[in-house]
Amino acid sequence: MRRLLRAAAPGGGRVFGVILTALVTLVLATLGFLSPASRGALLTAAVMLYVLMSSVAGVVAVALWGQMKRSYEDWSSVTLRVALFYPGVVMAIFTLLNAAIKHTGSTGAVPVGVYFAIVAMWFLVSVPLTFIGGKLATRLPIIDAPVKTTQIPRQVPExxxxxxxxxxxxxxxxxxxxxxxxxxxxxxxxxxxxxxxxxxxxxxxxxxxxxxxxxxxxxxxxxxxxxxxxxxxxxxxxxxxxxxxxxxxxxxxxxxxxxxxxxxxxxxxxxxxxxxxxxxxxxxxxxxxxxxxxxxxxxxxxxxxxxxx
Structure with missing residues (x-):
């Protein structure tokens, strides 16, 4: 269970990039750089910021993993999960939804070229940036635990x-x-x-x-x-x-x-x-x-x- 948490909590580092993306996008929109009347520009800016924030997600995820495990061993597998987990869930839902829309003959389906451009942006830009951020995080010092813990957990009362x-x-x-x-x-x-x-x-x-x-x-x-x-x-x-x-x-x-x-x-x-x-x-x-x-x-x-x- 602890190992699963070590995967889930750093995996939230990927979504930490979503938080930063939302904050930066809202700041730009608040300052008037992005107009709500031009929803295409707003969405494009959000997607580009999300991809660029992949390096930040890698830093946060690997740094958190290192603090939890007390070492940066196997950091590359953590980075890979961060780069693929939440974006993979999003792309899976998006792919099934787009296939359903296309099956009905609706014009609202995303064109094939745009779809593969998004996939290419994910694997060719977002994933490498995540690994760069993860590698940089391995240089951060691990904070020592304030107290020593026993190997045998105590019984939890009602x-x-x-x-x-x-x-x-x-x-x-x-x-x-x-x-x-x-x-x-x-x-x-x-x-x-x-x-x-x-x-x-x-x-x-x-x-x-x-x-x-x-x-x-x-x-x-x-x-x-x-x-x-x-x-x-x-x-x-x-x-x-x-x-x-x-x-x-x-x-x-x-x-x-x-x-x-x-x-x-x-x-x-x-x-x-x-x-x-x-x-x-x-x-x-x-x-x-x-x-x-x-x-x-x-x-x-x-x-x-x-x-x-």
């Missing part, structure tokens, strides 16, 4: 009600979801109903605020768990951080049945479900990584303080 894992999981995503709910509605309305959206500053502010709330909630839940003498916080901090994606998924279903209730036919629902699935998976990985990293830093800090005392 948690009290306030430290119940299920309660912490479902509660951790409520505040981040409440923070982004209003802007999420306007953003989804703009995307799926064809409205123009000019208030990118509010999207940027709400996005940053959601990340801050997620960090605070993750640290609080980890503290409550440690107070209950439960040391198994790694996976739970990851899931609690990403739990906001569960609420977004539920809201997307509600949005489909209420606001988009006039959609008819299998293909429109498939398009909606495919793109929202990509968004929810990316949100889960990114917020899960944010939750885990914030909890990791918090535990490292309190253990160092205990050692100092």
């Amino acid at each position: 948690p009290p009600l306030m430290a119940n894992p299920a309660l912490l999981f479902f509660g951790a995503g409520l505040l981040p979801m409440g923070t982004m709910f209003i802007e999420l509605y306007f953003a989804m309305t703009s995307v799926w109903l064809g409205f123009f959206y000019y208030l990118f500053f509010f999207v940027l502010a709400v996005g940053l605020l959601t990340m801050i709330v997620n960090v605070e909630i993750s640290v609080l839940c980890t503290y409550v768990q440690l107070c209950a003498e439960d040391h198994a916080w790694w996976w739970r901090s990851f899931h609690r951080g990403g739990s906001v994606a569960m609420y977004v998924a539920l809201y997307s279903v509600s949005f489909l049945s209420s606001t988009l209730g006039n959609l008819s036919g299998f293909l429109p629902v498939l398009v909606y479900g495919s793109y929202m699935s990509i968004f929810v998976i990316g949100l889960y990985l990114s917020m899960g990584t944010v939750g885990f990293v914030s909890s990791y830093v918090f535990v490292h800090a309190i253990m160092r303080a205990v050692k100092a005392d």
Whole structure:
């Protein structure tokens, strides 16, 4: 399980590039460099920034892997998973969706030339940049653990009600979801109903605020768990951080049945479900990584303080 987490959390480093891409794109749109009236320019800028951020994703993923494993051994396989996992999921969904659209004879299908251009950009630009970033990360020093741990894990007692894992999981995503709910509605309305959206500053502010709330909630839940003498916080901090994606998924279903209730036919629902699935998976990985990293830093800090005392 720990090895799986070592793959999942650094894999969020790939989505960390998505976060940076979204932030930079929103900053450029807020400053007026990208007009919402020209959606092609906005999308092109986002794709190019995402590809260029691959090096940052490689640095973050391998650095996190090294801190968790206490060495940079086998960093190349970590980098390969980062370069292929989330983009592979996105391309798989996109390929199936594009094939379904093309099968119906719709003109909305992506041309073959554009499709292979995207694939070439992925393998010829994004993957090499990820490996360059991963190689640079191996030169970073590994921070020493503040305390020594025993090889035999202690028995975890029965948690009290306030430290119940299920309660912490479902509660951790409520505040981040409440923070982004209003802007999420306007953003989804703009995307799926064809409205123009000019208030990118509010999207940027709400996005940053959601990340801050997620960090605070993750640290609080980890503290409550440690107070209950439960040391198994790694996976739970990851899931609690990403739990906001569960609420977004539920809201997307509600949005489909209420606001988009006039959609008819299998293909429109498939398009909606495919793109929202990509968004929810990316949100889960990114917020899960944010939750885990914030909890990791918090535990490292309190253990160092205990050692100092």
